[in-house]
Amino acid sequence: MWNRVGLWLLLLVSYGLFCSCGNSADGGPVDPIKVVSIDTEVEVTTVQAGDSVDVSCIGRDQAGRVLNVEGFSLQIEPNEGASTEDLKVTLTLAGTVDIACSLEATGLVDDTPVSVEVTPGPASKTVAFIEPAVTVVDEEAVVTCEVQDAYGNEVSGSSMVAQVQPDLDVTVAGMVVSSTRTGDYEVVCVPEGADVGAKDTAIWTVEPGVAVTLDGLTLDPDLEDLPEQLAYTLEDKITVHGYGEDSYGNFVSDVLVTVIGIEPALDHVIFGDDDNRVRFKEEGVVLLTAVLKDNPDETASIEITVDQSGPDIVIIEPERGLTMDGDPQVVVSGEVSDNLGEVEWVRINDSYVNIEKGGYFTTSIPLEYGINMIVVEAADPFLNESLVARSVAWSTKWYPMDPPSLATNGITDGMFLMFTQEALDDGDHDPSQINDFATIFEIMMESMDLNQFVGNPIGEFAGCSYSINNMQFADSAVSLTLIDGGVNMVITLYDLSLDMQNSGQWWCVPNETITLASVTIASDILISMPNGEIESSAENTDVSIENLSFSGPLLNLISGLITPFLETTFEFVISDQISNTIGELFAAMAFNQTFELPAISEGGTPNELQLETEVASIYFEPAFLQLTMNSTAYAVNSLRPHEVLGSIGYAGCGPSGQPSTPPENPLKIAMHDDMLNQLVFGAWDGGTLNLQIDSAGIGDIDVSQYGITDLVISTDFLMPIVFNSCTEKGDVVEIGDLYLDASMNLIGQEAHFGFWIQGEAPVQIVVTQNEEGENEIGFELLDLDPLYLEVVINEGPFEGNDEGIISLIKSTLLGEMLSSLTGGLGGFAIPSIDLSSVSPDIPEGTSINVNISDIFRENAYMILGGSLK
Incomplete structure (x- = not known):
């Protein structure tokens, strides 16, 4: 029996010593998930403000066993005045505090918190309170006092008296205070027994009573608050305030007043519920008088300056719309005055000038090419500024345009036309898209009747008389190459045929057809202007004939007659026809065209401008050819609104010499500024700009x-x-x-x-x-x-x-x-050039236009760069 009981006791002891079931508090930390309840324990439940409390947190499992758990925290209600460090709590706010442990990992909180009573600490300071904190003179305020510990907790049991600093004109009756002097006062509480140390003050403000005197006036807005304004404007709504003293002699600001008079009587409006606001409708200096609203016998006055207008400026010279040449100086004179009598300064084009007696001023200013704006400014002592302006147009040259014509108002070198080899011949000759001069000549050759150049009979001998008829060719090709002084032209006619007829005796060679594979005519066309007119001549002409053949063998007997005839004929075509056509083609670059500027306003009359040019010189070199033109533009019907010197001539920043060469584009058009200004002048002269809309x-x-x-x-x-x-x-x-x-x-x-x-x-x-x-x-x-x-x-x-x-x-x-x-200045058309007038062999309606791709400037010229189209 003992052995069995002893064995069971031994097993139980071993189980208690070695079993890890549950991990008791004596073992290592366990998983917080095993905690099912929490208890909170504190060493003491009554502390003084500022003391600390150590807290123990106990976690138990389902069987109620204490577990070794980490991760506890504390929940404190109320938490004001509480601070924690681990599980130690320091409390400073008097009252009851509930402390409960919580386990954040599981969300468990002790539902039976421990209550700790916090009592005030030792007395540390006195604190004064006053109600109301703001009073008027002779109004009472009540002081209350507290003794507090170091943490602001009230400590009972001390008897207090109130003290006020400064104490001049202050009455203290127990805890009731009053004063007849305005200002801020410090109120403290002093214990009747032992001093507790520090004293927290209450601030008591005493304000003045009702004003009984009116010593002066102030204005709102105050001009000192308006740094850019030294006088009131007609837009300002001015509020009038008063200041004075109450019955104890304290200063009283912002006293309610009523405006009763303004001298002199400028036009004004008095408004506001208390008639204390005013707005002026005219400028001047006035004396405004107001009375104390509660005592009309008390009055005060203030001077007010109302001025928003700058000085009056009158320019005596120059007159408006003045155009000048000669000396680039103009005298500017005038008079300046101000309605309030003073002018602070006068400035002309940012330079100050002297003001002489009576407000007269004068100076001389330099002029530059173009329209010169003369800006005269003046200011009065209140920084009100005025500005007047007028303009003077100056140049060394003017085109009178009265009457306008190319002869009298033409612009020398007004336009340049420059063409490179690409514009002359780009090698691609499409008659539907004329973009070079060679294409023009191919079109002309296709239409040319060669029979008109044949002088029949071409030969008479031995009773025979031979004539050429029905000369024609299947196709042609033209190439043009720039050379010094002109153009090298090569014309090739393909599949040429002609009929030779005999009107002589029967033994002569009968009528037969002659064919040629091709005829090539090469010549240098030299172009010049020796007498102001374009002249052209053909030199170094060479005619090459390939594959001359006859329909009958007997014609071989007279082949020596045919070849010289063909050479002479085509040499004549080049020298007399083609070379002249080339000269006329370049002469056609000059144009005389009328175009219309539409009226800006509905129902207005359009303005017709005439644009004229003439070739002044022509120049060729292998890189380019250049046509220099004189030009003019003017209104066909002058409605000149005012007398001026004319259209301004360039006297500007750069030279007027010709633009740079060779041109950057296949086509370069240079238009002088004078040309642009004549176009603009024509718009003005023809009435486009002076309008009613x-x-x-x-x-x-x-x-x-x-x-x-x-x-x-x-x-x-x-x-x-x-x-x-x-x-x-x-x-x-x-x-x-x-x-x-x-x-x-x-x-x-x-x-x-x-x-x-x-x-x-x-x-x-x-x-x-x-x-x-x-x-x-x-x-x-x-x-x-x-x-x-x-x-x-x-x-x-x-x-x-x-x-x-x-x-x-x-x-x-x-x-x-x-x-x-x-x-209305826009829309100046760049005219196309009608080529049908150059030669009857160019079909009607054939013209050449320009395609502009670049616009830039070279000195006095606007440059249009592009190509032909």
């Missing part, structure tokens, strides 16, 4: 979106627009002394505006095709900069606000209108 004529912009209806605009250019290639911006269009008059219904009110406009805009010269497929030179205007608008009429809703109407016109009308005007 309505809203339908200013482009795609819908002016109704700006409240504009019934719009009518008229323009008057006192001088023609100038194309100027000599500026820092490159090619520009310059506009000087343009007067624009606009009437409209604006936001339901009738309005009328008048402006003088000066400006310039970069311009791009483009080549487009019109509906007929012709190339046209057009102007694309970019943004106007600089742009000066000078208002001389402002009637309607913007009256008195010139800047406002300038902004409106710039944003709505001006850009589109000027684009329409400069669009």
Whole structure:
């Protein structure tokens, strides 16, 4: 029996010692998943603020056994004033705190937390509170005090008294305070017993009472807060404030006042619930008087300057629309005055000038080629500025255009035409696409009747008389090569045939047909202008005949007659016909053409421009040939709106010599700036630019979106627009002394505006095709900069606000209108050349055109590079 019982006891002890079932607290950590409950234990349950509590967290398994588990954390409610380090908690906030262990890995939390009572620590400071924190003079405030520990917990049991600093004019009655002096005060609580150390203050603000005096006025907005404004404007709504003292002599700001008088009586409006706001309708210096709203016997005054207008500037000279030559200087003089009596400065084209007695000023400024804008600015002491501008066009040369003609107003070397070997003969001769001169001659040869050059009879002897008829060929080829002084031409006629007839005795050779495989005629065509007219001559002519054959053997007897006849005939064709045709072909490069500028405004009259050129010289070398032309362009019907010196002549930044050679393209057209300006002048002289338009004529912009209806605009250019290639911006269009008059219904009110406009805009010269497929030179205007608008009429809703109407016109009308005007300068057609007039052998309607691929500038010339087509 004992042995069996002893054995069981031994087994139980061994199981308890060695079995790993459950891993008790005495073993290593176990998987937290085996924990099914948690207990929280603390050493103490009552602590003082600032003390720490050590916490033990116990995990148990299903059987209630304690497990060795890691990963516990603490949950504390409330957690304000609590901090943890591992399982130690430091508590600073007085009150009851619940502490519970949690196991994050399983989400388990002890549902029976331990409560710890936290009591205040030792007294550390006093804290003062005051209500209300802001009072007016002689109003009472109540002070309350607390004694707190180092953590802000209230410590009871201390008796306090209130102290106020500074204490001048302060009354302290227990915990009630008041003062008759404005300012900020520090309020502290002092224990009646032992001092606890630190004292937290309460700030008490005492504000003034009701003002009983009115010592002065202030204005809102204050000009000191407006760094760019030294005087009030007509748009400013000014609020008037007062300042004074209350019954204890404290300063009172922002006192409510009522405006009662303005002297002198400028037009103004007084408004606001308390009649303390004012807006002026005219400029001047006034004395504004106001009274204390609660005591009308108290008054004060303040001086107000109302000025938004700059000085008045009158330019005496130069006159508007002036065109000048000679000395590149112009005297600028004028007078300046201000409605408030003072002018601070006058500046002309960014240079300050002296103001003499009576506001007179004068200076001399240099002029440059083109339109010179003269900008006069002035400012008054309040930094209000004014600007007026006008323009002077200057050059050393002008084309009067009165009357216009090539003889009197022609531009020497106004155009150059240059052709390379490719333009002369590119080796590909397609009659449906004429892109070189050789193709033209092949077309001419196909139409040429060789019989017209035969002088019958070609021979008479021994009673025989021989004639040639029905001379024809199957095909032809022409090659042209540039040489010094002209062109080498080679013409080959293929499969030539002719009939030889005898009208003599019976024994003569009968009628027979002669055939030739080919005839090649080579010659140097030399071209010159010894007397101002193109002359051409053939030299070094050679005729080669291949495979001359006869239909009958007897004709061999007279073959010596046929060969000289053919050589003489084709030498004549070259020397008399072809060489002359070549000369006439180059003479045809000069053109006299009329083209139409359409009216900008609907119902307007188109403007016809005449474009004339004449060949002045012709030059050949193996690399290229060059035609130098004199040219002019003018309005057929002059409607000259104002007297000017004429169309401006180039006196600009670069030489006027001929463009560079050889040309970069097969075709190079060089057009002198004077030619462009004569075209522009013709647009002005013929009335294209001076016009009257309505809203339908200013482009795609819908002016109704700006409240504009019934719009009518008229323009008057006192001088023609100038194309100027000599500026820092490159090619520009310059506009000087343009007067624009606009009437409209604006936001339901009738309005009328008048402006003088000066400006310039970069311009791009483009080549487009019109509906007929012709190339046209057009102007694309970019943004106007600089742009000066000078208002001389402002009637309607913007009256008195010139800047406002300038902004409106710039944003709505001006850009589109000027684009329409400069669009009217476009469409200068590059004419095609009618070749049918050169020779009757060239079919009617045959012409040659140009294909432009490049546009660039060389000194005084605009260059169009391209090819023939």
